[in-house]
Amino acid sequence: MGRHKQQKPRRPRGGNDPSAAEWFGTAFHSTEGMHHLDVRQWGNGILITSSPAEVDGVPAAWPLRLRNDDNGQGLDELGAALAAGRPHAIPVEKGPGFETALVFIPRYPDEGVGTLARVRTTEGPDADVVFEHRAERPMHLWAEAGENVRRIVPLLGPDAPPADELEDCQLCPGCYRPVYESSASHTLVGAGPVPVCGLCRLCAEGTTLRSLRQADVPIDPQQRAVLETVAAALV
Ligand SMILES: [Zn+2]
Numbered sequence: 419m420g421r422h423k424q425q426k427p428r429r430p431r432g433g434n435d436p437s438a439a440e441w442f443g444t445a446f447h448s449t450e451g452m453h454h455l456d457v458r459q460w461g462n463g464i465l466i467t468s469s470p471a472e473v474d475g476v477p478a479a480w481p482l483r484l485r486n487d488d489n490g491q492g493l494d495e496l497g498a499a500l501a502a503g504r505p506h507a508i509p510v511e512k513g514p515g516f517e518t519a520l521v522f523i524p525r526y527p528d529e530g531v532g533t534l535a536r537v538r539t540t541e542g543p544d545a546d547v548v549f550e551h552r553a554e555r556p557m558h559l560w561a562e563a564g565e566n567v568r569r570i571v572p573l574l575g576p577d578a579p580p581a582d583e584l585e586d587c588q589l590c591p592g593c594y595r596p597v598y599e600s601s602a603s604h605t606l607v608g609a610g611p612v613p614v615c616g617l618c619r620l621c622a623e624g625t626t627l628r629s630l631r632q633a634d635v636p637i638d639p640q641q642r643a644v645l646e647t648v649a650a651a652l653v
Contacts, residue, residue, distance in 0.1 A: 420449030422531060422556040439573055440601065441566035445556050446633040454595040455559055457566045462486045462578040464493055464567055467596040468553030469589060479596050480551050481587055490571040497571065500564025503557055516540045524557060532560045592621030592644045621645060624652050
């Protein structure tokens with residue numbers, strides 16, 4: 419099994435700008451490459467996107483919408499659990515013979531790695547536990563995400579804009595980070611030999627390629643082609 423590297427890329431800092439309501443972080447995995455986490459305000463709630471994650475057994479981005487139905491208390495508790503590396507569960511659905519819950523499992527499956535998952539538990543003779551969605555990230559990245567959930571919660575409230583529809587998320591072609599239109603780092607780079615539209619700012623600036631070279635982690639050939647095209651354009 420591969421391992422997570424400790425290095426962290428630079429990222430935008432919150433201030434008096436729209437980025438105050440968002441945060442993202444990236445971990446470098448020795449065999450799987452880049453693992454992203456994105457936390458942002460979503461109307462009167464919070465959206466946590468893991469890219470890639472395992473969604474119904476397939477690698478995909480997992481946008482997790484968390485509503486705020488209790489003055490931020492539930493979200494604050496989740497943020498505190500992530501920040502402290504404590505197990506946490508939020509019931510999602512209960513039906514005849516089954517339950518689904520959102521769970522944070524610290525130090526699983528490895529020391530240093532935690533799992534956020536939507537788990538379906540069935541009772542009875544066919545009792546089973548199925549991870550419907552799951553994302554594994556280093557504990558330090560969950561901790562930062564949790565701190566940022568707690569930072570964003572006070573911005574929420576009944577006056578926040580409604581967000582019934584999930585905002586469209588594009589994966590940055592350079593690093594597969596989820597990029598929302600509201601992302602402060604969203605950018606567009608024009609045509610070239612490879613179409614590189616919708617790059618995140620870190621890729622457009624060449625930061626991603628530099629980080630990858632320093633971390634010495636594998637990269638998908640398509641991502642590499644995009645990043646090298648951008649690097650050539652930057653010269
Ligand atoms: Zn990118």
